[in-house]
Amino acid sequence: MNTKLTLRLDEDLIRSAKRHSAKSGKSVSRLVSDYFAVIDAQDRPIATELTPRVRSLVGALSGSKLDERDYRRHLEKKHS
Numbered sequence: 356m357n358t359k360l361t362l363r364l365d366e367d368l369i370r371s372a373k374r375h376s377a378k379s380g381k382s383v384s385r386l387v388s389d390y391f392a393v394i395d396a397q398d399r400p401i402a403t404e405l406t407p408r409v410r411s412l413v414g415a416l417s418g419s420k421l422d423e424r425d426y427r428r429h430l431e432k433k434h435s
Contacts, residue, residue, distance in 0.1 A: 362387070 364372075376383045405413070 360387075 372383050372386065376386060379386070381389070
């Protein structure tokens with residue numbers, strides 16, 4: 356169920372939000388809703404616990420300059 360919410364914001368912030376809304380193709384209401392959903396998701400505990408093997412890998416590439424393009428190149432080389 357959708358319910359109306361009134362927000363009081365600085366005029367410059369409202370103008371900025373409307374510009375961003377126009378660029379993204381989403382209404383300001385949708386942007387606010389999406390933001391609240393992100394906050395809600397961050398507040399929820401993770402439902403599954405990581406296995407010891409996965410836990411040992413967390414942070415293994417921190418500081419690395421590798422990115423998704425490197426991984427794609429690896430896969431292309433591997434499967435060609």
